[in-house]
Amino acid sequence: MSVNKVILVGRLGAEPESRAFPNGGSICNLRIATSESWKDRQTGERQERTEWHRVVLRNKLGEIAQQYLHKGSQVYIEGRIQTRKWQNQQGQDQYTTEIVGNEMTMLDSRGGGGGNQGGGSNYNAGGGDTSFDQRPQQQSGGYNAPQPASSSAGPDYGGGGDDYYDDDIPF
Template sequence: MSINRVLLSGNLTRDPELRATAGGTPVLSIGLAVNDRRRNAQTGEWEDYPNFVDCSMFGTRAEAVSKHMQKGDKIAIEGKLRFTQWEKEGQHRTKLEVIVEDIEFMAQRRDQ
């Protein structure tokens, strides 16, 4: 048995992109910046180091939540990792992303 669970919270790096599969299933693509806090060895100060994570959500719920998100919003997600491989223009490509199963809105970006 193996466990494939991911829990993340962070800020959207771009506006959500909604599209549909060839079969018509809605697919929501988002980018999430998740900070890793570390002490700078030279200054002794704590600093944030962002990790950028690609995420996808499928189905009617993906379509519904896409209307309530924009770049900069803070969200929390729960899901699983998926590794994908494909060929594009003769090049072998790979991608590790989070397939979102649950999402929570934590704070909206405030424009100033």
């Protein structure tokens, strides 16, 4: 058995970029930043590391992201890692590793109108209105949508609780 599953909660570092194809399909590329912070044991200073991720959303899921996400939006993405090979203009092989998302939850509570007080709208690659889903079927459990992230989730890096503030994020 093997598992290829990625879960990210981060913020967009740029506006979503979409492309449509002649066959009717489309993709949306996102750049998502995730950060971890910890207190240095020797100096006692707060340290932080930001990791940037390339995320690809296809078809309806990408269209939703293009319409509702913006630079700085917080988002939950679930998907898988994929490396693709392509050739540059000089004919040399290049490799790009990216996350192909199949579920997305918008975590910002912004947005006009409504009944979304918990802050979050769930979408999957099937669009939510049909039984089609691009994810492999799981054999056990009925897990269909991500649960909202709780403040206690995630590893403890010795920071003593939520010691990051939105003002610390550079976008």
